Amino acid sequence: MALSMMLEQAGMAPEYVHTQATVTLDKDGDGFAVTGSHLDVLAKIPGGDPQKFEDVAAQAKAGCLVLKLLSCKITMAAELET
Incomplete structure (x- = not known):
């Protein structure tokens, strides 16, 4: 949502923005992180x-802000379709 809003503010209103998140979980003590x-x-x-x-x-x-809450390594591949 932030990207869509920021693109509009930059004068580049998107037709759509599709995002897929892949999250990595690892064993952490008795649970996972x-x-x-x-x-x-x-x-x-x-x-x-x-x-x-x-x-x-x-x-x-x-x-x-959501990604900051995770406090983990975050990567992104962003592709523009014109």
């Missing part, structure tokens, strides 16, 4: 600027 999260993002923005898209996606990832 989230040790990683990878986001695969596909956004369709007709006429979108690839560099601007990458910059905004990186900013959205860095500022995401």
Whole structure:
């Protein structure tokens, strides 16, 4: 949601943003802990600027409150479809 809003604010309103999260769980004592999260993002923005898209996606990832709650390694692959 943050990426979609930030893209609109940057003048690149997306037709859609699809995101898939893959979470890694590892044994931690008697339970489990989230040790990683990878986001695969596909956004369709007709006429979108690839560099601007990458910059905004990186900013959205860095500022995401939900991901900060996980306190684990977070990676992202963001792809622009024009």
